[in-house]
Amino acid sequence: MNPEADNSLRMSRWNCPVELPADSERVSLSIGEGARHTRRFLQKTVFPRLRCSSSITDATLIEVEQRRLAICTDSHTVTPLFFPGGDLGSLSVIGTVNDLAVSGAMPCWLTMSLILEEGLPVTVLERLLDSAAAAAQQCDVTIVAGDTKVVPRGAVDGIFINTTGVGEFGDSIPAGPKSLEPGDRLLVSGPIGQHGLAVLSSRQGMAFLNAVESDLKCLLPGVSEVLKRGGASVKCLRDATRGGVSAVLHEWAEEANVSFELDQSSIPVSRQVRGACEILGLEPLHLANEGTFVAAVAPACAEEVLNVLRSVPQFREATLIGTVMPKSVTPVAVRRLFGSPIPLDEPAGAPFPRIC
């Protein structure tokens, strides 16, 4: 489309009071991918204007009397609405519960705001609400407030769900990336890349991928065991959603001024995901997860924390995948069976938008 026409069209649509040159900067999909571009955009455009702290965390502390509450918000726009292993309803609850969990908070309350497209079959909405309710029950959170908007056909793609979670911080909260030291071990709670491929397969109707199910699940049982046993030696926790494990590690590397070395042979990847990634030329470390977290643990406790995590049925396949190294030119490198470690790219360019 001719940018001028496009621009004037949008201006009339938005009634924007400022004159916009046709070549004015536009929001790109990569801003939403959850990695470097997102971080840069937030730090440059959003945080200064909203006067927010510029550190990106999964949940924010709000102090009420002696109680330390955690709050986080997430809008869920996944397409298609139903995918192997979950749907928008369960994802909107579990995604937010997991953000609280990896922050070291016990989730208590959720708000749920529905943005519905005119013409959405009510049956579809009912199924999504049913699985949201089931997920809330399973995660032991209560949906306490909500909102429902309906917009005309075409103004939104089917249904988006925002959930905001409020929980309470426990006694042991990970100190965060700044506390990372060379020698700390990296742990991943299970096979990676499942969610990304599950959504991709159902979106593109790739029959050969249909065996892949999303890892969507509540992280609370695993995280609480890790924090209980690991205590202060658990330095960082993060659910590896948009941008996958790679995005998490690159963010930590930047904040902590360290590098990471991963051992390729120990990274848990299911046979189907490995196969699909080879066919499609994808890197599992870049794919989104919705029930898998990364932890950095002091070396002395790493084995012990790994074992307690493995004792939780859903996290039987947890593995130590690498080590924190002194800062080098490559923030994240992967050591293969032979040869020198190869650098791992930070995801950039949003290979799959609307993954969550």
Place this chain on the structure above:
Amino acid sequence: MNPEADNSLRMSRWNCPVELPADSERVSLSIGEGARHTRRFLQKTVFPRLRCSSSITDATLIEVEQRRLAICTDSHTVTPLFFPGGDLGSLSVIGTVNDLAVSGAMPCWLTMSLILEEGLPVTVLERLLDSAAAAAQQCDVTIVAGDTKVVPRGAVDGIFINTTGVGEFGDSIPAGPKSLEPGDRLLVSGPIGQHGLAVLSSRQGMAFLNAVESDLKCLLPGVSEVLKRGGASVKCLRDATRGGVSAVLHEWAEEANVSFELDQSSIPVSRQVRGACEILGLEPLHLANEGTFVAAVAPACAEEVLNVLRSVPQFREATLIGTVMPKSVTPVAVRRLFGSPIPLDEPAGAPFPRIC
């Protein structure tokens, strides 16, 4: 479009596991209008599934130790993004702050979740964030957490903003509609219909309406005075947003088993709004407001509460507009200069979607 095609198209888009008949019930715009259809839909489809309390309030109580917190959520989808008297940014902050205020809570924290359309000019976003920040400062709330999603062109119309508000309930909270008794007086905090017409005019480019500005403003200064002076005699408070004053009164009438009689001559309507409504055949009582609330007050205190409210500059034009009556066949009737009171419709059919 042929419904079958439409249906199969949508099914492939959503990947819905259930077979949907082409004639399956669809979400309609009227469900989002904030009046009867919304209530029925929530009570039939949403609340039972999410196991929520079926009473519709502006904010929910969550108890933390001795502290009584209020929480509410609202997704803002107004179009166009900029309108006389405000924009999506200020609306997304003030709208949620007002929901807390009319619940008798002092707003403290906000979360803000952005859903951006690929291609949105960054300048547009920057302006919206600037006015959101200004509004937050003016309302004395802190934006503590956020989320940013970008969806491909066409998946959302420009930008939607969800805000979730957390505040703290004060000592005097309105008892709610169930406490209404015949004789109680109805008070409106200012001229009605401004926001609805302001958005309509900027949307349709109706030059003759351009004089109309949205009433968008923080209700806190007015509400806190009313509650301080009125105490327990202030029985109901509600900001008259979607569906206007009419929607609020019809909802109260249903919950309280009473009727209302309004005195047309005392309903504050600006000259421009009255003129525009006559030309367009609209009822000001049906139009959305974003800085105007309705209060039901025990007769003994009504005048006193009115005067204290009028002493607040932004609410100088507050007026007593009617009285609670014993339940009759018409939930809300309007007494004109001559003749018998005429029944007032409950808004139904969403005359203007995406007003907030």
